[in-house]
Amino acid sequence: MLPPWTPESADRVVHGDNLEILPGLPDGAFTVVYLDPPFNTGRSQTRHETHSVRGSRTGAVTGFKGVQYERIRGDLMKYDDRFDDYWSFLEPRLAEAWRLLADDGTLYLHLDYREAHYAKVLLDALFGRASFLNEIIWAYDYGAKSRSHWPTKHDTILVYVKDPAKYHFDSEAVDREPYMAPGLVTPEKAARGKLPTDVWWHTIVSPTGREKTGYPTQKPEGVVRRIVQASSREGDWVLDFFAGSGTTGAVAAALGRRFVLVDSNPEAIAVMQRRLPGADFV
Numbered sequence: 001m002l003p004p005w006t007p008e009s010a011d012r013v014v015h016g017d018n019l020e021i022l023p024g025l026p027d028g029a030f031t032v033v034y035l036d037p038p039f040n041t042g043r044s045q046t047r048h049e050t051h052s053v054r055g056s057r058t059g060a061v062t063g064f065k066g067v068q069y070e071r072i073r074g075d076l077m078k079y080d081d082r083f084d085d086y087w088s089f090l091e092p093r094l095a096e097a098w099r100l101l102a103d104d105g106t107l108y109l110h111l112d113y114r115e116a117h118y119a120k121v122l123l124d125a126l127f128g129r130a131s132f133l134n135e136i137i138w139a140y141d142y143g144a145k146s147r148s149h150w151p152t153k154h155d156t157i158l159v160y161v162k163d164p165a166k167y168h169f170d171s172e173a174v175d176r177e178p179y180m181a182p183g184l185v186t187p188e189k190a191a192r193g194k195l196p197t198d199v200w201w202h203t204i205v206s207p208t209g210r211e212k213t214g215y216p217t218q219k220p221e222g223v224v225r226r227i228v229q230a231s232s233r234e235g236d237w238v239l240d241f242f243a244g245s246g247t248t249g250a251v252a253a254a255l256g257r258r259f260v261l262v263d264s265n266p267e268a269i270a271v272m273q274r275r276l277p278g279a280d281f282v
């Protein structure tokens with residue numbers, strides 16, 4: 001039994017299956033939910049769990065848009081049954097993410113280019129198309145390059161807001177970027193840099209750099225930092241329940257935000273113990 005969480009609790013890292021942990025957190029507590037789930041390996045992903053959730057939480061699985069969602073889900077799965085298992089794993093967890101988002105909150109879902117478009121259609125039906133804010137492309141340039149097709153060097157981050165009329169977004173709070181053609185703008189503008197767009201060029205975590213934790217799927221702090229800067233304020237709570245090496249916690253702490261992180265892998269917890277020594281580990 002975990003100690004109850006309240007907004008007065010310390011920053012927290014929880015070891016366990018997120019689907020079991022999340023129901024213990026209260027509705028609307030988090031301003032940012034950033035999720036970087038494992039990519040679809042094509043293998044079955046703990047399907048039995050999902051079935052028990054299906055039985056008990058009909059509202060979440062029917063989708064907020066009801067019948068339309070079920071129809072779209074059925075149609076999509078006919079195209080690709082490997083996605084069916086993956087979505088059965090993600091869907092109840094995304095429904096929990098939605099419940100946990102504050103009215104002014106934002107969900108960032110970090111996906112592989114092979115999954116992103118199926119997920120986009122389903123999320124539009126599940127959360128409502130009006131809640132879709134952006135598709136962010138994180139572009140990098142590292143590693144081997146195929147010669148048989150354009151080398152795929154990007155991830156997709158889908159962004160959904162809980163309430164399109166209320167969400168928090170502060171573009172001025174975000175690190176600016178150099179202009180591509182600084183000679184075309186005034187020297188003052190060039191010195192200040194430009195607001196980032198929805199395409200983010202950012203190197204992967206350098207194998208020899210300061211950030212490297214050794215956790216294989218670690219994401220760069222620079223990518224998560226923008227998310228937290230734009231979509232939360234100091235003191236707000238941030239949630240990441242596929243936390244891995246704890247990048248979201250490191251960024252949140254550096255920016256004066258609070259965090260709850262969850263991961264089921266003991267190796268991830270060990271990395272986070274080193275990276276986030278100020279948090280409670282439960």
Ligand SMILES: C[S@@+](CC[C@H](N)C(=O)[O-])C[C@H]1O[C@@H](n2cnc3c(N)ncnc32)[C@H](O)[C@@H]1O
Pocket residue numbers: 016017018019036037038039215217218219220241242243244245246247248262263264265268
């Ligand atoms: C892609 S990694 C996240 C990496 C992270 N963004 C970072 O920067 O280090 C996905 C994580 O989800 C965790 N995970 C997978 N299934 C889970 C589950 N059911 N409950 C909790 N964590 C899970 C894995 O252990 C893994 O650490």
